[in-house]
Amino acid sequence: MRRAGVALVLAAAVGLSACSSQSTQVTGGRTSQEALESYTSLGLQYLRAGDTSTAKGPLLRALEIDSDYAPAFNGLALVFQSENEPELAEQYFRKAVDADSQSAMIRNNFGAFLFGEERYQEACHQLSRATEDPFYQQRAQAFENLGRCYRRLERLDAAEHAFNRALTLSRQRPVALIELADIQLIKNQPVQAAILFERFRELVEEKRVDHFALSLWVGVRVARYEGRAGQAATYALLLKNMYPESEEYRLYEESR
Structure with missing residues (x-):
């Protein structure tokens, strides 16, 4: 259904959870x-x-x-x-x-593994369980992973909710910003998409993140909406040079 994206992020594997059989x-x-x-x-x-x-x-x-x-x-x-x-x-x-x-870390890691195996229904179940722990330090990441999983199942409303939860917990998660901006464009809400993309663009300018295929494709569409043809062309050229085999570039070519 959607393009191949970067792999889901694993939780910090160094986290050690309690175990009922621990000996003292x-x-x-x-x-x-x-x-x-x-x-x-x-x-x-x-x-x-x-x-x-x-x-x-x-x-x-x-x-x-x-x-x-x-x-x-x-x-x-x-x-x-x-x-x-x-x-x-x-x-x-x-x-x-x-x-x-009850370990959210393990559920998140297992969900990321299942996502990589393209077993999205099972992955979403594990990732959803990972988001249930309000004290999980990587909860924002788990919500971000869950949102990407729901997108593979074409559950846009569920994905939108998950990405919004990720950004509520951590305002500067670049993947959630771009994925949510993409959803807003699909839903014909370019104003909201532009706001989200601007937050991502600021992170790029601060050299905290780099563009990836979807961010460039979102950038093309946002720039078109804002009437900035030159900026749209710049993002398109980067997309062509950096990700010529991506689904995002295919979608760009179809949109010309």
Whole structure:
């Protein structure tokens, strides 16, 4: 239905959620909980460094201490996702959800994984669950991810609500600004789209974000609405040069 976009953003994988089976026994001068967190954090550090093979060791060590430790399952899921092993990644994501069904971080990560697998109905379910926790530090990101998922299901009203919630929680989420501007243009509300695009453009000028295919296509349409043919041509040229194979460029060509 829509163009291929950038992958959904994963939550900060270093977040460690509580687990009902945690032990407080002291071993080797530190509690087992401290050991669990240390091993899991070490595994995620290796993962961020791109050393997925070494990352597995500390995560498995954490599971030796607590065989039901959700953050370690989540870490292994991310490792296998990075290694392009989707079946194993899903297996460990499900273990993580079973171990801690209330973890918004795990739900967000699992939803992002399912989105990447183009299983949008399932992805939206997981992402919706991630948005339910009012104390989740990445809640704005989860709403943004959810909005993009709803767009793949052609549920524009639900997507609009999710993007608005993301911007309520964090005013400067560039993807939500552009996706919402695009929806306003589809709904023939160019004034609202122009306001949203201007907020995004300010972030670009401040060098906090870069243009991407959809932002340039939105820019073309907003500039046309405002009667700025030169600016529209500039955005179109950038779109052609940077994203010639994108659906946005195809839509631009059809609109000429």
